[in-house]
Amino acid sequence: MLARGLLCRLAADVPKTSTHDLSQLSRLIHRAVITHNATSIRFVRAVSHANKLSLAIPRRSYATTNKKPATTTTRAKTTVKKAAAAKGAAEKKAAPKKKTTAKKKAAPKRRVRAKASKKPLSEQALEKAAAKKTRIRLNELKKKALTEPKKRPYTAWSVYMTEISRSAAKDGRSASKITAEFGPKYQNFTPAEREHYNHLANQNRAANEAEYNAWVLKHTPLEIHEANAARLLLKRKFKLTGNKVVRIKDDRQVKAAMGPLFQFMDERRKSGDYKGIPIVEAAKLMTSEFKALSAGERKKYEDMAAADLTRYYREFESVFGRKAKGDAAASA
Known part of the structure; x- marks a missing residue:
């Protein structure tokens, strides 16, 4: 029964084995039977298991990395992440920096020094300055x-x-x-x-x-x-x-206005009473006569002087194009 099951199993595993391999097939069957019978014994199974472990250890004695090989998807993701990071860095660099308006520090207040009193100029310096001004x-x-x-x-x-x-x-x-x-x-x-x-x-x-x-x-x-x-x-x-x-x-030129005294002297000179008398002496005599006049007599010459002054102001403005000094219209 055991042989028959084994043969069926072998037939299922090697369905297409040719006739010229029969000798090899017989050896395989014999080895399988011996192996099956031997594994039924507990000691033999332990030895067989230990033998398998001893054969497996040398095979894995070399160093292996736990990292999995990078797949195409992983590499693509890494490339996209790097590109996005580079783009963000470039945008951050190109963005204009916000100007920070630094508050100006208030300038320290200067100490106002008391002005040194000027030394009085010497007499020689004063004379020199006066001479320059005069020149x-x-x-x-x-x-x-x-x-x-x-x-x-x-x-x-x-x-x-x-x-x-x-x-x-x-x-x-x-x-x-x-x-x-x-x-x-x-x-x-x-x-x-x-x-x-x-x-x-x-x-x-x-x-x-x-x-x-x-x-x-x-x-x-x-x-x-x-x-x-x-x-x-x-x-x-x-x-x-x-x-x-x-x-x-x-x-x-505009003729100057004459005051009351000169109005009196002009009238007296025209009378001929002072003919042949030096001008200086004649002026002294006429001045004494004017001072001896009463207020009523002086009024005549004062009115003549006022009329002459009005004439002077009028002609001065007409000839020179401006008001004369002392003109009431000029100060108004």
Whole structure:
């Protein structure tokens, strides 16, 4: 029975075995029977099991890794994760950083040092500063006073001396020597010689007047008015002399207003009572007479002065284009 079952089993395992392998098949059957009979004994089974274990140990003595080989799906996931991480890092780097407005620290308050009191200037420094101020003011007045054109010699003597000096200066003689030498000759001029130099002087005088009037007309009436005011200051305050302080003659200028005293003096001078009396002496006498007048008598000259002042204000505005100082309309 046992043999028959074994044969059936072998037939099922090797259904297609050829006839020329019968000897091998018989050996296989014999080995299987012996193995089956031997495994029925407990000791034999234990030895067989131990033998199998001893054969299995050398086979697994080498090191093995517990990690499973990376599959295609795992690799794809890893690649996607790395790409996503790189993209996130790039976006984070490209995103503009928020500006943090740092609060400005308040500037520390500076200590205000007490100003050191200036030392008083010495007398020499004060004098120097005053002299500089005076020099600046003097130059300003000279500039405003205007400079007249140079005049030609307009007398017979000046014409003669100018002519002699030009010829004698070449010899190196001084003006005093020229005057001492040629002065007596001028005194002994014949009528013809004197008439010659008088004629030259008259020509120069006419030329001077024409040039002077042309120079005056180059300036406005207001400029001439301010120039005369500057010349008056140069004469009174700075004590200058010469043509620079002579009043400029201009028919366009407004005649100054006269006060009550000058109205009285003008009337008395026209009467002829002070004819032949020096001006200074006549002025003293007329002033004494005016002071001796009663209030009623002075009223006449005061009214004349008020009318003349009104006339002055009106003409001043018309000629100079501005109000005069002291005009009530100018201060209103």
